Amino acid sequence: MTVLDIIDPIHDFIRVYETELKIIDSPIFQRLRRIRQLSGAHLTYPSAQHSRFEHSLGVMHVAGQAASALKENGFLDSDQVADIRLAALLHDIGHGPFSHLFEEVLQEKKKISHEDLGRRLILDSEIGDILSKSGFNKKLIVKLAFGDPRYRFVNEIISGSLSADMMDYLQRDGYFTGAEHAKIDHKRIIQSLDVYKSRLALDRSALYSFESMILSRYQMFKAVYFHKTVRSAEVMMLEAIRLADKSVGFTSLDLDEYVKLTDEFVVSKILSLPENNENLRRAKKLAQDYQNRRLFKCVFERIMTQKDLKSKEPLRDKIANKSKINKNDVFVDTSTTSSLPLTPSKEKTKSITLIAKDSGKSIAKEIPFSKIPVVASMAESMNILRVYTTAQYRKKVEIAANSILGGQK
DSSP: OOEEEEEETTTEEEEEEHHHHHHHTSHHHHGGGGSBTTGGGGGTSTTOOOBHHHHHHHHHHHHHHHHHHHHHTTSOOHHHHHHHHHHHHTTTTTOOTTTHHHHHHHHHHHOOOHHHHHHHHHHHSHHHHHHHHTTOOHHHHHHHHHOOGGGHHHHHHHSSTTOHHHHHHHHHHHHHHOOTTOOOOHHHHHHTEEEETTEEEEEGGGHHHHHHHHHHHHHHIIIIITOHHHHHHHHHHHHHHHHHHHHHOTTOOOHHHHTTOOHHHHHHHHHTOOOOSHHHHHHHHHHHHHHTTOOOEEEEEEEOOHHHHTOHHHHHHHHHHHHTSOGGGEEEEEEEEESSOBOTTSOBOOEEEEEEEETTEEEEEEEEGGGSHHHHTTOSEEEEEEEEEOGGGHHHHHHHHHHHHTTOO
16 A cells, blocks of 8 residues: 655644545646635735645644544544545645635625535546545545534534644644744644544543634634735735636636636736726736735724624725725725634534543533633624725725724724
């Protein structure tokens, strides 16, 4: 059996087995090398050039460690560990260019997610053929990778508040951005994993490590993922993709066409557009400015309630009218996410099950996050409203935005 060790700056060595290597060497998986993990963050954090490719390897590695720890405690067998590693390796296979940024467009236009496309790629492409020929059940791998109530704690190994996904991306993103917020003791968490009533649980002694990880995630969203300049670059590419989509068909969802979409492919495709209508001219200008780091300026920023965030388009009109400039030069961005990781079924996580050892017996207790002070302080969603414009109209839009929004709470 072929075994390969890959050197990795986060996990030192990542061991890859024969079927995993066949998938990694496939063109569909290799495409992940050309999709940056943090889309436009490299324009603010120059070293954030890492991709979905190495993140996927890292998630496989951490999921394998977690599954092996649970196997030692009798919750899994060797075949299940192999299935979990493959599911973790493929959890991001459906990501489009610019990662979650492109998913915003997909949600708007097609109401689908990268998980939906991941399912299709595993079931209907060479990825599925590799799995089947190697003796794996591709339908099972899909259920483990993207969520199925019958495999709840296995799904939680890959995504959720104790997931391999988070344990890799926090450390990897922290390393490549240079942010100091992402120091977590993932090995302690892994060795403390347990299972109770089909849910992933944690030994009570590792609660501090869990709290630290949740706090790190919260800080990374504030310092990196929702950084105003990072988001400025993303707003520009979002608008460019939206404007060009009708002509180029980025969201056609033909799988053969979809797997061609990478960060640089999309930028070059937009730059090559003919300038025969206003939308294409605007898309091309935005892509050029993105490429040359002539980014929008943030002129207003405020933490808002979920209700306030819903009035984005009328707000754009109001600010443009007040500024006496074209609406196309005003951009209202709403960045929102749950402060706590979502469950595999995309619901809010509300509790954690802690296991305490007493006289050789294991006692399980479900603890609401409201009872864990550090976690409770971050229990609400992070909602940030920002107003952007070009350097040319910076002062006008700043005055108008403050006039309209300055008194709102």
